[in-house]
Amino acid sequence: MISRETLTEAIDAELNVSAFKDYTVNGLQIEGSETVTRVLSGVTACQALLDEAVAWQADAVLVHHGYFWKNEPVAITGMKQRRVSTLLKNGINLWAYHLPLDAHVTMGNNACLGRRLGLQAERCLDGELGKGLLWFGRPEEPLDSDMLASRVESTLGRRPTVVQGHTGEIERIAWCTGGAQDMLASAAEAGAQAFISGEISERTTHMAREMGVTYISAGHHATERDGVRELGEWIAARFGVEHRFVDIDNPA
Ligand SMILES: [Zn+2]
Numbered sequence: 001m002i003s004r005e006t007l008t009e010a011i012d013a014e015l016n017v018s019a020f021k022d023y024t025v026n027g028l029q030i031e032g033s034e035t036v037t038r039v040l041s042g043v044t045a046c047q048a049l050l051d052e053a054v055a056w057q058a059d060a061v062l063v064h065h066g067y068f069w070k071n072e073p074v075a076i077t078g079m080k081q082r083r084v085s086t087l088l089k090n091g092i093n094l095w096a097y098h099l100p101l102d103a104h105v106t107m108g109n110n111a112c113l114g115r116r117l118g119l120q121a122e123r124c125l126d127g128e129l130g131k132g133l134l135w136f137g138r139p140e141e142p143l144d145s146d147m148l149a150s151r152v153e154s155t156l157g158r159r160p161t162v163v164q165g166h167t168g169e170i171e172r173i174a175w176c177t178g179g180a181q182d183m184l185a186s187a188a189e190a191g192a193q194a195f196i197s198g199e200i201s202e203r204t205t206h207m208a209r210e211m212g213v214t215y216i217s218a219g220h221h222a223t224e225r226d227g228v229r230e231l232g233e234w235i236a237a238r239f240g241v242e243h244r245f246v247d248i249d250n251p252a
Pocket of ligand 1: 065177224
């Protein structure tokens with residue numbers, strides 16, 4: 001059993017939260033019990049995840065996508081009321097880490113995705129490693145667009161949407177988990193022959209073709225499962241709390 005305050009400070013420090021400008025609050029978003037023994041993690045603090053936390057008698061929920069996004073309606077009504085009241089009624093703390101958890105050098109979503117796909121990270125195109133979100137590097141062995149797409153599919157267990165803008169071998173590759181399709185232009189400018197992110201827009205197809213970059217839309221949810229799970233494991237190993245990751249299926 002460890003205090004909520006100790007854990008919050010430790011996670012905030014490890015993820016260097018104060019260094020990020022974000023469109024949401026990073027850290028403790030909803031205050032629950034003062035001590036923590038069981039942490040349930042998941043990608044998004046949706047009702048299904050909260051129900052799992054209640055059933056498992058967790059005292060904290062740890063997510064990548066929490067609440068209180070800039071420009072969302074502020075009133076706590078409807079769906080939001082049900083979520084918040086589930087947490088408050090059951091004394092469950094809610095920790096949410098957005099950009100800091102995308103950027104972390106070892107536990108971040110981008111670090112995890114690169115590792116799992118066998119990509120060698122060299123640098124970030126939008127800031128130093130540890131702060132940047134757009135990662136850039138090389139495949140560990142030579143591959144082409146088809147091989148990369150099938151590696152993404154077998155690694156993430158989801159068939160990606162692929163726009164083959166580049167033919168031949170891929171030697172330079174960029175990636176950013178989540179909804180970063182509009183970073184394609186920056187990736188192309190830096191010389192990437194392939195770019196992997198989570199989502200795709202109609203315009204992305206034309207950009208990829210005309211910029212000569214293979215674009216792989218690998219799933220927002222699918223590319224962002226690993227960071228929060230790794231962070232949960234880190235908390236468990238360091239502070240001796242129980243941790244369980246729950247994957248609430250999401251095709252997006
Ligand atoms: Zn996301």
